Amino acid sequence: MDRKQDISRDLLSEVKSLIDNNKILELRELLEEYHIIDIFDIMEYLEEDMKVKLFEVLPIDMSASILEECDVEFFKTILGKIDIEHRKNILELMSLDDMADILSQLEEDEREGVMELLSQEDADDVKELLIYEEESAGGIMTTGYIEVNKDMTAKDAIEHMRENAKEAETIYYIYVVDNQERLVGVISLRELITARDSNIVEDLMSENIISVYVDEDREEAVRLVSKYNLVAIPVIDRQKRLKGIITVDDIIDVMEEEATEDMYKFAGSSEHEVELIEKINPTPKEQIFSSVRARITWLIITLIGGLISTAIISNLDIIMNPTYAPLIFFIPVVIGMGGNIGTQSSALTVMTLYNKDLDYKNVLKEGVVGFITGILCSVIIAIAAFIFIKDIGIVLAVSLSLFINMIVGAMIGAFMPALLKRLDVDPSIISAPLISTILDITGVTVYFIITSLVLSKIV
Amino acid sequence: MDRKQDISRDLLSEVKSLIDNNKILELRELLEEYHIIDIFDIMEYLEEDMKVKLFEVLPIDMSASILEECDVEFFKTILGKIDIEHRKNILELMSLDDMADILSQLEEDEREGVMELLSQEDADDVKELLIYEEESAGGIMTTGYIEVNKDMTAKDAIEHMRENAKEAETIYYIYVVDNQERLVGVISLRELITARDSNIVEDLMSENIISVYVDEDREEAVRLVSKYNLVAIPVIDRQKRLKGIITVDDIIDVMEEEATEDMYKFAGSSEHEVELIEKINPTPKEQIFSSVRARITWLIITLIGGLISTAIISNLDIIMNPTYAPLIFFIPVVIGMGGNIGTQSSALTVMTLYNKDLDYKNVLKEGVVGFITGILCSVIIAIAAFIFIKDIGIVLAVSLSLFINMIVGAMIGAFMPALLKRLDVDPSIISAPLISTILDITGVTVYFIITSLVLSKIV
Numbered sequence: 001m002d003r004k005q006d007i008s009r010d011l012l013s014e015v016k017s018l019i020d021n022n023k024i025l026e027l028r029e030l031l032e033e034y035h036i037i038d039i040f041d042i043m044e045y046l047e048e049d050m051k052v053k054l055f056e057v058l059p060i061d062m063s064a065s066i067l068e069e070c071d072v073e074f075f076k077t078i079l080g081k082i083d084i085e086h087r088k089n090i091l092e093l094m095s096l097d098d099m100a101d102i103l104s105q106l107e108e109d110e111r112e113g114v115m116e117l118l119s120q121e122d123a124d125d126v127k128e129l130l131i132y133e134e135e136s137a138g139g140i141m142t143t144g145y146i147e148v149n150k151d152m153t154a155k156d157a158i159e160h161m162r163e164n165a166k167e168a169e170t171i172y173y174i175y176v177v178d179n180q181e182r183l184v185g186v187i188s189l190r191e192l193i194t195a196r197d198s199n200i201v202e203d204l205m206s207e208n209i210i211s212v213y214v215d216e217d218r219e220e221a222v223r224l225v226s227k228y229n230l231v232a233i234p235v236i237d238r239q240k241r242l243k244g245i246i247t248v249d250d251i252i253d254v255m256e257e258e259a260t261e262d263m264y265k266f267a268g269s270s271e272h273e274v275e276l277i278e279k280i281n282p283t284p285k286e287q288i289f290s291s292v293r294a295r296i297t298w299l300i301i302t303l304i305g306g307l308i309s310t311a312i313i314s315n316l317d318i319i320m321n322p323t324y325a326p327l328i329f330f331i332p333v334v335i336g337m338g339g340n341i342g343t344q345s346s347a348l349t350v351m352t353l354y355n356k357d358l359d360y361k362n363v364l365k366e367g368v369v370g371f372i373t374g375i376l377c378s379v380i381i382a383i384a385a386f387i388f389i390k391d392i393g394i395v396l397a398v399s400l401s402l403f404i405n406m407i408v409g410a411m412i413g414a415f416m417p418a419l420l421k422r423l424d425v426d427p428s429i430i431s432a433p434l435i436s437t438i439l440d441i442t443g444v445t446v447y448f449i450i451t452s453l454v455l456s457k458i459v
Numbered sequence: 460m461d462r463k464q465d466i467s468r469d470l471l472s473e474v475k476s477l478i479d480n481n482k483i484l485e486l487r488e489l490l491e492e493y494h495i496i497d498i499f500d501i502m503e504y505l506e507e508d509m510k511v512k513l514f515e516v517l518p519i520d521m522s523a524s525i526l527e528e529c530d531v532e533f534f535k536t537i538l539g540k541i542d543i544e545h546r547k548n549i550l551e552l553m554s555l556d557d558m559a560d561i562l563s564q565l566e567e568d569e570r571e572g573v574m575e576l577l578s579q580e581d582a583d584d585v586k587e588l589l590i591y592e593e594e595s596a597g598g599i600m601t602t603g604y605i606e607v608n609k610d611m612t613a614k615d616a617i618e619h620m621r622e623n624a625k626e627a628e629t630i631y632y633i634y635v636v637d638n639q640e641r642l643v644g645v646i647s648l649r650e651l652i653t654a655r656d657s658n659i660v661e662d663l664m665s666e667n668i669i670s671v672y673v674d675e676d677r678e679e680a681v682r683l684v685s686k687y688n689l690v691a692i693p694v695i696d697r698q699k700r701l702k703g704i705i706t707v708d709d710i711i712d713v714m715e716e717e718a719t720e721d722m723y724k725f726a727g728s729s730e731h732e733v734e735l736i737e738k739i740n741p742t743p744k745e746q747i748f749s750s751v752r753a754r755i756t757w758l759i760i761t762l763i764g765g766l767i768s769t770a771i772i773s774n775l776d777i778i779m780n781p782t783y784a785p786l787i788f789f790i791p792v793v794i795g796m797g798g799n800i801g802t803q804s805s806a807l808t809v810m811t812l813y814n815k816d817l818d819y820k821n822v823l824k825e826g827v828v829g830f831i832t833g834i835l836c837s838v839i840i841a842i843a844a845f846i847f848i849k850d851i852g853i854v855l856a857v858s859l860s861l862f863i864n865m866i867v868g869a870m871i872g873a874f875m876p877a878l879l880k881r882l883d884v885d886p887s888i889i890s891a892p893l894i895s896t897i898l899d900i901t902g903v904t905v906y907f908i909i910t911s912l913v914l915s916k917i918v
Contacts, residue, residue, distance in 0.1 A: 035667055037687050162653065171649055172631055172690075189648065190630055194621065208494055226715065228496050229708035231690060248707050249688035255711070256685065259718035260810055266722060267806030267891065268799060284824055291828045295803045296835065302799050303836050306792025307843050314788040314847065328787050329773040332794060332899045333765025340727060340761050340892035344754045347726030351719055365743055369750045376755065377762050384766050388773065432726065432891035433799035440791045
């Protein structure tokens with residue numbers, strides 16, 4: 001990471017001085033040596049007029065790549081500053097899925113303005129890409145693929161590939177369609193170049209195609225690419241017509257997004273905080289606003305849950321008996337430990353549910369985990385409680401409650417996500433704060449039932 | 460997902476009946492139509508002798524792929540059952556990084572037994588791969604790449620590539636080395652096949668190489684592949700000599716593992732639970748044992764934290780004043796809400812720290828988020844408290860404590876990971892149970908300071 005940042009800092013100061021001294025040719029030569037991503041990295045540190053100047057100096061294919069990576073604000077600023085012919089040429093080289101992503105964030109009239117600059121064919125493709133939901137396979141696919149007809153010879157197919165290679169996002173798989181545009185096979189570049197010229201594509205292709213439907217969840221595409229080690233996956237409609245492909249770099253982007261999202265959800269936040277991380281330079285006001293928005297729902301839900309705990313405690317009168325006042329000291333630890341093991345078991349269950357179904361045997365198994373860890377923890381707390389308060393009744397009540405709470409906590413943590421999945425609700429809405437709050441409620445209930453039972457027997 | 464499982468079930472019953480009726484040729488034809496991963500999927504449902512029979516029928520390249528995917532138990536069973544010549548031939552086709560992964564899990568003498576069957580060259584490569592740490596770039600690299608000398612012509616390079624394509628894991632990038640075996644450039648297959656025959660590789664190659672050191676963390680490889688949209692990344696030693704490559708499918712595997720690991724860590728568990736999910740059919744005993752092992756450390760740490768809360772409460776005497784008994788009812792909700800917002804802010808901070816450094820301004824910003832959400836929540840609790848207990852002093856004490864706890868919770872949640880990073884400790888050791896426990900301690904302290912202040916003023 002440090003290595004990376006050092007390169008950028010050197011590049012940044014060099015670029016700045018070249019722009020200041022108006023050394024355009026040297027600047028262009030310098031930029032050509034760098035990866036587009038590194039150039040994009042330094043652009044965020046440049047002031048607007050320098051940014052535009054740098055952009056104008058770039059070779060046109062690099063300019064297009066920059067626009068594929070940038071956010072919508074950058075896109076609007078840059079496009080507004082360069083002349084219309086240059087604009088057209090750059091847009092023509094942009095990958096259509098990235099263009100569709102940006103256009104979907106523009107206002108209607110701004111979008112129209114950009115679309116007018118595209119060729120008819122590109123405009124049609126982009127329009128189609130704009131239809132699909134962001135979370136669907138169609139929402140992340142691109143139309144930059146190479147397709148050949150099954151009746152072509154290998155020689156014709158290679159010829160066709162060479163002609164279209166520039167527009168394609170990947171040339172490593174070539175997709176084979178029949179006369180109705182239905183996907184019937186796939187052939188790797190490796191197979192194609194090692195075939196004889198006269199071979200027919202249909203005889204060379206593999207018919208065993210892993211594909212995804214255009215309206216399916218994009219996570220299905222992630223799952224298949226990951227499972228079958230693919231570099232790209234074709235996207236088809238319900239009539240099996242080839243609509244696009246998803247390349248592995250977009251799969252990786254989705255994986256990163258989803259992993260971050262899962263983490264936030266588990267912490268009791270939402271995708272609004274994810275948007276925040278993706279933004280390049282959010283203002284403090286934006287950051288605070290989106291954090292509040294992302295968190296407030298769960299905070300209010302857990303607050304209400306907390307008030308239920310309050311109501312339960314206030315209804316139990318053993319607490320009011322001064323002899324048993326020391327029981328109060330142990331409220332946070334006894335209910336907290338149930339929440340802690342519940343958090344652990346719910347995380348395991350949510351993650352396992354991604355890969356397989358779980359029956360209620362899992363809940364039982366978690367109960368055993370709670371039992372074993374519970375024995376250990378209740379022995380520790382018994383010793384501590386005995387040192388604090390030399391009352392055997394209280395020691396027994398506290399350690400038994402902790403023990404039962406840990407079993408209950410582990411089981412509820414495992415039960416809740418499995419129940420949600422059975423009800424067809426996404427189990428990943430389970431969050432650590434939610435689990436703690438639920439287990440605060442069961443925790444105080446268990447605590448007071450156990451203490452009442454134990455102490456009434458002893459007294 | 461359902462679609463996938465249906466295919467496997469049909470395939471399974473078909474395979475079973477073909478094996479039962481000893482229809483070997485039909486079985487082989489059937490298997491050839493399927494993807495190796497689907498065949499591997501059904502194998503786990505077959506009994507051992509059927510498994511071996513199926514394996515023997517498979518074409519040899521598919522057998523090798525199965526061994527690349529399988530776990531160490533399967534590897535040992537299968538290899539033990541097939542004759543030595545067949546064994547040799549299959550091992551020769553296996554990808555060396557996968558072989559090294561499996562061999563690293565075998566006993567010394569078992570490993571030696573397998574190594575003896577390898578060609579000298581392969582055995583040397585595997586021995587080298589076995590040296591690297593599992594978590595390093597070297598630990599996930601493969602030696603199945605194509606390298607050419609910078610002085611070759613394009614024609615020679617293509618010839619060389621065709622000869623070695625079978626052993627290579629990817630042919631989409633060809634790596635260029637100088638006479639000292641140092642990596643000096645990279646050329647894509649696309650560029651190579653569109654070049655003139657007589658072009659020299661050195662003139663065609665790109666010198667702007669993104670690479671990773673063999674002893675670096677494998678997460679650095681993930682970061683670079685993801686950032687620069689690569690299909691493979693070369694791995695070099697500190698003398699810049701090319702040692703191997705990491706392909707994108709292995710990057711995806713690492714990403715999945717790390718995302719799961721992050722989630723477990725945040726839930727207060729450890730990699731022992733990850734191992735569990737990866738195992739194909741763990742016994743309930745294995746499951747329970749590894750869960751207990753993974754969780755017990757954090758449970759004991761949080762238990763001790765909980766006892767600190769107990770000690771603090773027991774030292775404050777306002778709690779013993781029967782007039783203020785209702786304060787007890789609000790302990791869980793007042794301290795719990797600090798934990799909830801702390802969990803949210805620590806997750807955001809841990810995730811953000813992956814991508815950039817954070818200064819302490821972030822802690823301040825979280826304080827503002829705690830302030831805003833705190834106002835809302837304290838108004839709600841004030842109303843609820845007033846309905847429960849019509850004592851203005853208690854209402855004020857409870858809602859003010861909640862308000863301050865939420866600010867403190869948000870700030871501590873953001874401060875802890877940033878502090879750890881500054882101390883060069885991995886911030887991802889922060890877990891939800893840890894944060895809750897810390898905030899229980901600060902929570903009871905704040906609660907009793909505030910209530911003492913407020914009530915002493917009023918009384």
